[in-house]
Every structure is written in structure tokens, then in C-alpha cells.
Amino acid sequence: MGRRSDHSRAELEAMILAEGxxxxxxxxxxxxxxxxVAKRVGYAVGTLYNIFGSYDRLIAAINTRTFDLWAEHLEKRLATGSDDRIAALVEGYFSFASExxxxxxxxxxxxxxPDMPIPGALAQRRGALTDIVVRxxxxxxxxxxxxxxxxxxxxxVATVHGHCIFALTGSFALLGEDAPLDMAIARVRESLHAAGAA
Structure with missing residues (x-):
């Protein structure tokens, strides 16, 4: 595909991220x-690497967009008005992953x-998810x-992630466990209780 210049750099970045x-x-x-992705946006694949720097940085940007959506999902779950915010948080983790x-x-x-650290702006956006849990x-x-x-x-987060991945891959079903979400919530409550939570 030939070179194009129909869009600004910012427009191209947004288009590539959306399609990616x-x-x-x-x-x-x-x-x-x-x-x-290049085909979908109507540009040469070299344009993607020109905008993002490399294939790895493109994937990192796409995954960071997923982190943004995940954080929004958790905040919406927490805003439902449930008094049990810990259960809402764990349920939000599971539901985002499954959906x-x-x-x-x-x-x-x-x-x-190993020699390519994640750009600071992307790391900060990803950190918003952990910030919700810490809060x-x-x-x-x-x-x-x-x-x-x-x-x-x-x-x-590691505990809930382990339960979630076992649930979604069918590993818990193979072990005869049919309530992994309830197990994850129980393990979180136990840990919080051990740390002094009521």
C-alpha cells in the first residue's frame, strides 16, 4: 500500500489504537x-511503527487501553451502591475478564x-487500576x-487473578470447584480480616 498523509499524527494514533x-x-x-490493523486504517504497516515505534510498543498501547476500560468497569461496579465494596471489586475483576x-x-x-521499559505515561495509566484496589x-x-x-x-490482586484465570480456563471445573468467584471473595475477606479489617 502506498504512503498516505490524510490524517494528523494524533488522528492516526487514535485510529490505529481503535482498530488495533x-x-x-x-x-x-x-x-x-x-x-x-494497517489494512483496516488504510495505511502501510510501516506507518504503525512510525507512530508507535515498534510492534511491542503498539501492543503495549493497545493493552494500556484495555487497562483504562478495566478501571472504568471497576469504578462502575463500585458505583452501583452496594455496601459490600470488596465483593463488588472482586466481581468486577471477574466480570471484566469474562466479558x-x-x-x-x-x-x-x-x-x-527486557531492555524496553514501558513508557511512563502508559505505566501511569495502568497504575490507575491498582490505585482503585489500594483505595x-x-x-x-x-x-x-x-x-x-x-x-x-x-x-x-494476585490472589483474585489466580482464581479468575483458573475459572476462565476451566481448571477449577476440572478440580470439581463450581464457585470460584465465591472462593476468591472469601480469600480476600480472610486476608483483610488477618490484617485487622472488621
């Missing part, structure tokens, strides 16, 4: 094709090369234990 994200949602990381399986797994399937864990803990909230929150 849609493509990832449809087929997942293993079958993702930058050439297909966006290809996008969610792409976050964990893609690895940046809710902090609120659940007594004042004297709140300095431990960030570390505990990271551990709880």
Missing part, C-alpha cells in the same frame, strides 16, 4: 496482526523485551493498618 483494540478483542494476542477474554489475556500474554483496601482496614494497604492490595 478491536482486532485484539476479536482474535486475541496469538493471532494479532499489525498488517491487518473481554481476548483483551484481558493479551495483557498477560505480551511481554516487552478500597485502605478503606477496609483500621487506621493503624492502612500503611500496609499498597502491599496487601498487590497480593490480593
Amino acid at each position: 483494540h478491536a482486532h485484539m478483542a476479536q482474535i486475541g494476542f496469538a493471532r494479532f496482526s499489525a498488517r491487518e 473481554n477474554m481476548n483483551l484481558w489475556t493479551a495483557i498477560y500474554d505480551h511481554r516487552l523485551p 478500597e483496601v485502605t478503606a477496609a482496614l483500621p487506621p493503624g493498618a492502612r500503611d500496609r494497604a499498597p502491599r496487601l492490595a498487590r497480593s490480593l
Whole structure:
């Protein structure tokens, strides 16, 4: 495909991200094709790399967009008015993953090369998701234990993630477990109780 210049750099970035994200949602990381995204936006594949710098940075940007949507999803769940915010948080984790399986797994399937740190702006946006968890864990803990909230929150994310991936891949079903969400909520409550939460 020949070179084009119909759009500004910002417009191109937005177009590529939108189409790349849609493509990832449809087929997942293993079958993702930058050439297909270029075809969808009507530009040469080199334009994608010119805008994002490399294939890895393109995927990192697409995955960061998923983090943005995930954070929005959690905030909406928490805004439903439920008094049980911890359960709403865990349920939001599970529901986003199940409703966006290809996008969610792409976050964990893609690895940046060791010598390519994630750009600061993307890292900050991704951090918004953890910030939500830290906020809710902090609120659940007594004042004297709140300095431990960030570390505990990271551990709880790992716990919930493990339960979620086992549920979505069928591993829990093979083990005869039919209520992984309830198990995840129970493990989070146990950890919070051990840390001093009521």
C-alpha cells in the first residue's frame, strides 16, 4: 500500500489504537496482526511503527487501553451502591475478564523485551487500576493498618487473578470447584480480616 498523509499524527494514533483494540478483542494476542490493523486504517504497516515505534510498543498501547476500560468497569461496579465494596471489586475483576477474554489475556500474554521499559505515561495509566484496589483496601482496614494497604492490595490482586484465570480456563471445573468467584471473595475477606479489617 502506498504512503498516505490524510490524517494528523494524533488522528492516526487514535485510529490505529481503535482498530488495533478491536482486532485484539476479536482474535486475541496469538493471532494479532499489525498488517491487518494497517489494512483496516488504510495505511502501510510501516506507518504503525512510525507512530508507535515498534510492534511491542503498539501492543503495549493497545493493552494500556484495555487497562483504562478495566478501571472504568471497576469504578462502575463500585458505583452501583452496594455496601459490600470488596465483593463488588472482586466481581468486577471477574466480570471484566469474562466479558473481554481476548483483551484481558493479551495483557498477560505480551511481554516487552527486557531492555524496553514501558513508557511512563502508559505505566501511569495502568497504575490507575491498582490505585482503585489500594483505595478500597485502605478503606477496609483500621487506621493503624492502612500503611500496609499498597502491599496487601498487590497480593490480593494476585490472589483474585489466580482464581479468575483458573475459572476462565476451566481448571477449577476440572478440580470439581463450581464457585470460584465465591472462593476468591472469601480469600480476600480472610486476608483483610488477618490484617485487622472488621
